[in-house]
Amino acid sequence: MFEVNVTARSAEPFAELLGPERVVALQRVSEEIRGLLGAHAVFNVSSTATGGGVAEMLRSLLRYARGLGILARWAVIEGPPEFFRITKRLHNAMHGCAGDGSPLGAAEAALYEQVTKQNAVALDALIRPEDVVVCHDPQTAGLIPHFVCKGMRVVWRCHIGHDQVDPEVELAWNFLRKYVEQAPYSVFSRQSYAPSWLHHKQTIVLPPNIDPFSAKNQFMDEATTRAILFDVGLVGGPRGDAPAVFSREDGSVGRVDRQAEVVRVGPAPSWKTPLVVQVSRWDTMKDPLGVLRGFTECLAPDIPRDAALVLAGPGVRTVADDPEAPQVLRSVETYWRQLPDSLRRTAHLVQLPMEDTEENAAIVNALQRHATVVVQKSLREGFGLTVTEAMWKRRPVIASAVGGIQDQIQDGVDGLLLRNPEDPREFANALRRVLSDEALAERLGRAGFERVRDEYLGITSLENWAAVVRLLFS
Ligand code: UDP
Numbered sequence: 001m002f003e004v005n006v007t008a009r010s011a012e013p014f015a016e017l018l019g020p021e022r023v024v025a026l027q028r029v030s031e032e033i034r035g036l037l038g039a040h041a042v043f044n045v046s047s048t049a050t051g052g053g054v055a056e057m058l059r060s061l062l063r064y065a066r067g068l069g070i071l072a073r074w075a076v077i078e079g080p081p082e083f084f085r086i087t088k089r090l091h092n093a094m095h096g097c098a099g100d101g102s103p104l105g106a107a108e109a110a111l112y113e114q115v116t117k118q119n120a121v122a123l124d125a126l127i128r129p130e131d132v133v134v135c136h137d138p139q140t141a142g143l144i145p146h147f148v149c150k151g152m153r154v155v156w157r158c159h160i161g162h163d164q165v166d167p168e169v170e171l172a173w174n175f176l177r178k179y180v181e182q183a184p185y186s187v188f189s190r191q192s193y194a195p196s197w198l199h200h201k202q203t204i205v206l207p208p209n210i211d212p213f214s215a216k217n218q219f220m221d222e223a224t225t226r227a228i229l230f231d232v233g234l235v236g237g238p239r240g241d242a243p244a245v246f247s248r249e250d251g252s253v254g255r256v257d258r259q260a261e262v263v264r265v266g267p268a269p270s271w272k273t274p275l276v277v278q279v280s281r282w283d284t285m286k287d288p289l290g291v292l293r294g295f296t297e298c299l300a301p302d303i304p305r306d307a308a309l310v311l312a313g314p315g316v317r318t319v320a321d322d323p324e325a326p327q328v329l330r331s332v333e334t335y336w337r338q339l340p341d342s343l344r345r346t347a348h349l350v351q352l353p354m355e356d357t358e359e360n361a362a363i364v365n366a367l368q369r370h371a372t373v374v375v376q377k378s379l380r381e382g383f384g385l386t387v388t389e390a391m392w393k394r395r396p397v398i399a400s401a402v403g404g405i406q407d408q409i410q411d412g413v414d415g416l417l418l419r420n421p422e423d424p425r426e427f428a429n430a431l432r433r434v435l436s437d438e439a440l441a442e443r444l445g446r447a448g449f450e451r452v453r454d455e456y457l458g459i460t461s462l463e464n465w466a467a468v469v470r471l472l473f474s
Contacts, residue, residue, distance in 0.1 A: 001122040001391040004049045006059055008066035009249055010073060012212050014459045026459060030068035040337045042132040042465075043152075045089065045123065047139035049076045050356035051314050051322070051387040053208065054136055054159050058210030060357075060458050061465065063249070068462070074252050075123060077140060079115040085323050086112055090138040093382035095170035095285055096162035101322070104175050109350045112175075116142025127152060132472055138172065141179040148182050153472040156183040159208070160382035161193025161256040165404065167467060173197075185471065189383045189404050207407065208383045209461035210392060215246050215254065215358035216365050217392055226271055226364040233259045234310070234350065235271045235370070246362040256366075263315060263351035265333060266344060275306040275372035276431060277374065278386075279352075279364060280323040282313045285380040287400075288296065288332045290424060294377070296343045298428030304435035305372075309347040312367060314354035369393045373434050373441065379421050381405050388456050391448030396441040398430045407440070414447035 015023045015177045026291045042065070048055055058074055065072035086108045091100030102108075120143040127133060129151040135143055136157045147154045156179075173180075173195045180186060180198070187204045194203045210217055220228075223242035230239040244256040249351045269275060276295065280286035288311050295309040329351070336349055354369075368374060374390035376399035376411040383404030390397045391414060399405045400421035409415035416430045434441050 001075055001077055001119050002049075003126060004059075004076060004346060006062040006066060006072075006074060007249055009063040009156070010035040010067045011064050011459060011462070014457070016380060017212065017453060017457070017461065022459060026462060027068065029043050029071060029316075029463065033466050034321055036469060037071065037132070038091075038132045039071075040128065041073050041376055042134065042469065043127045044072070044074040044134045044136065045077060045119075045140045045143060046136040047077055047084075049074075051354050052200060053383065055356065055460075056216070057208050057210075058136070058211065058387055060214060061461055063211075064462055065386075065465075073126070075126060075370055077116070077119040077143070079119070082111060083115040087139040088323055090172050091160060092285075093175075093342060094138060094158075094160050094162065094169050095382075096164065096166040097285060098168055098189055098382060099284075104361065106173055109175065112142055116140070117142060117146065120146035124150070130395070132469060135183070138176055140178050144179045144183050154183045155468060155472070156180055156186040158186060158188050158193060161188060161190060161191045161403070162380065163190070187468065190407065193382075195433065201277065202271035204217070204471075205215075206464045206468075207404070207456060208385060209456050209458045210385060210388050211458045212392065212453075213249075214250070215361035217389060218365065219247065220362075220365055220369055225366045225369050228256045228362060229370055230271070231256060232260045232363055233264055233268055234262060234363075235273075235369060236268045237271070246358065246365070248358055255360065256356050256362050259364060260359060261315065261353040262363070265336065265349040266347075269308040269310070269348060274305045274372035274435065275310050275370060276307055276373045276375055276435075277310045278366060278375045278377065279312045279368060280386060281322060282316060282328040282332070282374065283322065284324070284328055285378055285454045286313075287377045287379050287421065288313070288328065289335060290376045290379075290422070290427070292332060292335060292347055293377060294427035295431070296339055296347055298424045299431055300343050302433055303346060307346075307372060307431075309368065310350060310371075311348070312364075314348040315351040365393075366390075368395065371395050373425075373431060375399065375431070376405065377418065377421055377427055378402055378405065384408065387415070388452055391445075392452040394445035394449045394454075396434050396444040396450060398427070398434060409448075415444055415445075415450045444469070 062072045132153045133147045134155045227242040227244040229235040231244045247256040374395045381403035397415040401417040411417040
């Protein structure tokens with residue numbers, strides 16, 4: 001177990017986007033929350049400090065909470081690979097997928113219990129009775145009874161789920177129920193993710209959020225975007241003169257290092273080539289293989305505007321809590337290698353550096369911003385922050401009508417939804433439509449930006465969490 005340091009950041013810049021009254025109201029709410037908490041902390045416990053939407057959101061939420069004077073902290077649990085294999089199995093089951101189909105029986109339950117208990121005991125050194133503890137996702141559900149016993153105010157925040165009743169989901173709930181039902185409140189991203197046995201009074205629904213001022217989402221002009229992508233080898237020349245810079249959280253200027261560890265298979269597309277981009281973990285639920293097949297089998301040979309595909313994900317060596325990633329990447333790469341030359345040239349596989357630095361976030365920012373179309377062809381999706389991030393960057397998004405993506409995109413208004421994510425032709429047709437109609441692309445991008453501004457920025461999330469803390473103290 002270790003604690004993650006998050007630097008405080010002022011919420012003042014939100015005034016530019018949403019008006020000063022909103023910030024003043026938030027400051028007032030924070031004062032009330034500080035009063036309720038007294039000397040106590042809001043302690044978040046998750047399973048990873050890097051990679052994926054949970055880490056992304058926590059960092060953003062915590063930095064503004066701290067800027068508002070709330071003692072918000074974050075610890076990450078640790079465990080052996082076998083523990084993370086079990087929790088990945090649980091994660092898949094909660095999405096209604098068998099994954100590798102391995103059992104979730106007594107042996108798995110015993111190891112899960114043992115590792116979560118060890119972490120809970122280690123956390124006793126950091127978390128004090130009467131602190132608020134927010135446990136994130138199935139990995140940390142096992143810690144709930146320990147914290148409840150010690151008198152802490154506990155919330156379970158579940159970021160994933162499945163819209164339908166499903167035997168796999170039931171399996172996961174059978175495993176987790178005895179832990180989850182002990183938390184006075186559980187927070188889900190969608191109402192349909194809450195299990196039927198949880199009393200409705202214990203259930204809260206909150207959408208996730210992005211930080212518009214982080215290195216991942218801050219404004220970046222075209223010349224800078226180009227310089228960053230060129231320097232890390234994601235697009236070919238000419239480079240232009242702009243420096244590859246971004247604004248750091250502390251207000252200083254950050255530079256993206258030419259040597260950033262980007263691993264690319266095949267030559268880089270030229271800056272002028274329109275890009276179809278999916279940025280996602282290497283996970284079958286994100287369907288990277290389906291994206292590659294849809295693009296190369298169904299869109300080729302007459303790819304509109306000679307667009308190219310970029311499938312980008314984290315460097316697989318670095319992801320501790322995602323043991324399936326190397327195998328998924330391998331299967332995508334094997335498929336890519338077997339493509340005829342002419343098609344292989346249209347598709348690019350990229351491993352991005354995943355160490356959670358602002359430099360690396362700026363690379364993702366540049367890639368999403370440079371995309372002509374962003375896709376998220378997930379077969380399952382908890383919420384889909386990559387969709388939010390792309391909408392914020394005014395990119396037209398084509399994404400599957402699954403999980404939280406359905407809440408974010410109104411089909412034809414602020415993006416296009418794929419009704420059957422398994423169908424590569426529907427995917428290719430949507431791509432053809434957006435690539436060939438610039439007015440449509442522009443309209444979807446603009447509406448997407450407005451939607452995110454109004455509903456999915458960190459300030460809304462802070463207001464929502466303030467309401468949860470109030471409930472815990474009522
Ligand atoms: N992400 C990233 N680099 C990658 C892949 C993903 O920084 O190579 C980020 C992405 O920008 C987003 C988060 O990880 O902020 C993924 O969140 P999402 O909700 O889309 O999916 P999750 O990974 O949580 O299932």
